[in-house]
Amino acid sequence: MHTHHSTPGRHEHERASESTAASARLLELDGEVLTSYYARLTGRLADLAGDPAPSRILDLGSGPGTGTLALAGRFPxxxxxxxxxxxxxxxxxxxxxxxxxxxxxxxxxxxNADEPWTFTGVDAPYDLVWAAAFLHHVGDPVQTLEKMYEALRPGGLVAVTEMDFFPRHLPENAGVGRPGLEARLHAATNTEPPHEWSDQLRAAGFVLLERRPYEIHLDRAQAGPRLNAYAQSSLGTLRSHAAGLLGSEDLDALDALLDETHPHGVARREDLSVRTTRTAWIARRP
Ligand SMILES: C[S@@+](CC[C@H](N)C(=O)[O-])C[C@H]1O[C@@H](n2cnc3c(N)ncnc32)[C@H](O)[C@@H]1O
Incomplete structure (x- = not known):
């Protein structure tokens, strides 16, 4: 918390960097908790790529590197x-x-991937382009897919993924507020229609090899020691969008759950899990 004299511009800058730090932390925890999902997906890419394994990889919209680390681990x-x-x-x-x-x-x-790509000289042409939770951010997804196509060697693979919905962590009755709190929070904040890239991949010239949902259900033991931090971070992100969308009783209950000193707080409870789905499209440049 800063108490010095701040201009509105500085406040905005501070808020923006806090929000980048929060989303980077959530993405990092995602990679640490969902290791089995990343192992399944990169394993599938290894199978489809065959021999030789990809040696030049482009991670577009990499964020703090969840995909970069998983891919570097899979392809040493x-x-x-x-x-x-x-x-x-x-x-x-x-x-x-x-x-x-x-x-x-x-x-x-x-x-900026929306501008002409001068960076593809770094290691192009690539054997594999990875774009996770990224394509919906660009101005013209088909144009971006066409640039990905150009950056790949013939026979190279593209993997596009999207998060179908934010992970759920709580039991139906969280012990705070009315039962069904997390479902109401998701219903109120997850307003985006699901993303669908099959036609756009084909329009850009790719041959679609598969489009697959990856169901993720992890209990406490499977999710590992970062589960509480992950749930705290993802619930905190949804809470930051929930003001005005949920009633005050639900907002108070969420704040109690996010209070690290509260006995039912997400930071310390032992009944959390991870339930979510990612969709992955894998396509080849002919
Ligand atoms: C939801 S995050 C996904 C990060 C990472 N791929 C992952 O799965 O953890 C989206 C990322 O895309 C980046 N991004 C958004 N628009 C972009 C653009 N036009 N060009 C390059 N990166 C962009 C953001 O800065 C952010 O790091």
Whole structure:
């Protein structure tokens, strides 16, 4: 909390960087908790790529590097070029790559994917382009898919993924407020229609190999020690959108759940799980 004299511009800047830090943290925890999902998906890519394994990989809209780290782990001889518009995300990615001992295999490029791609010279043509929870951010998804096509070698693969809905963590009765709180929170805040990229991939010239939902159901043991932090972070993100959408009784109950000192708080309870679905499209440049 800053108490010095601030201009409105500075307040906005601080809010923006707090929100980038919060979303980077959520994305990092996502990679730490959903390891089995990332292992399944990158394993499927290894099967479809065959021999030789991808050695030049582009991670578009990399964020703090959840995909970069999973791909570098799956393909130990590969170099990954991570592109993101946010220097803060890329800063975190470089730190994490260094702590995983793979800094020498990761290049970061700060660029806006909506502008002409000057970065594809870094390692192009690529064997694999990965775009996770990213395509819905760009201005013209088909144009971006066409650029991905151009950046790939013939025979190269593209993997596009989207989160179908935010993860759910709580039991029906969370012990605070009325039962069904998390369902009401999701119904009120998840207003986006589901993303669908099959036709756009074909329009860009790709051959669609598969479109598959990945159902994720992890209990406490499967999710591992970061589950509470992950649930705290994802519930906190939804809470930040919920003002005005839920009644005050539900908002108070959510605040109690996010209070780290509350006996039913998400930070300390032992009955959390992860229930969510991701959809993955895998396509080949002919
Ligand atoms: C929801 S995050 C996904 C991050 C990462 N792929 C993951 O799955 O953890 C979307 C990322 O896309 C980046 N992004 C959004 N618009 C972009 C653009 N036009 N060009 C490059 N990156 C962009 C954001 O900065 C953010 O890091």
């Amino acid at each position: 001889a590969a170099r990954v070029t991570a592109v993101d518009i946010s220097p803060r995300m890329l800063h975190r990615l470089r730190k994490r790559a260094a702590s995983h001992g793979i800094a020498d295999r990761v290049d970061t490029v700060e660029a």
